[in-house]
Amino acid sequence: MTTVVEIKGFDEFAKYAENIPANDPLVLFYFSGSKLPNGSSWCPDCVEAEPIIKTFLTEVKKDVKFVYVDVGDREYWKDRACPFRTDSRTKLMVIPTLIKWKGVQRLEGSQCCNRELLQMLFEDDD
Template sequence: MPKSKVLFHTLNNYDEFVKYVENIKTRKRNIYFLFTGSKKENGRSWCIYCQLAEPVVKAYLSELNKNIIFVYVDVGEREYWKDRACPFRTDSRSKLMVIPTLIKWGGVQRLEGSQCGQRDLLQMLFEDDE
């Protein structure tokens, strides 16, 4: 049986996030959003927990045998994210308190902070698809 395909998307800011979620219609695939800090020139996020989680998440997704949509969302620079008025924090759809945060869209399941880098927790989140 051929491996299922994970479709990846990258959203670079809050406006792109809003546009994307407004266009989610009835879906045949579950959608997951990973919110992370923007990348510096070296290609790594300014957020240390995002740096730690990224390779674990990527490795897990490369082995995942499911049809899902996985969306990376850049929450911006540190100063923008740290502002209490940051729209990612105040938007009722995301309600972010920490990054990284991995959300299953349309559900209550989420992983926050260092949880995103724990393979067993990733497995539990994605197994809820059944």
């Protein structure tokens, strides 16, 4: 079963990450640009990846906590001092990025649209 959590901004992300119970199921963080009034992200790569990931989540056969993280608007994201870029837990270089928490595995950019890579990320146990 997939549980979806939505987070906005770095402070909410940091607070959530600090309070993840050790016995939580697989936790995946998906970092995406904020939504425009039309409901789509300002980030074209995020717009492309999101439906593929959402469809994939409906097919997952194990307990997964999927945390959608809104990294903010384009100007905030593009700032080199953006905490999502500089924080040691995230070190984001591009969005979208999907990170397996407490592991080293991640998918970045167009990799988030690759079903085989998604399968490996969800099924590989460290």
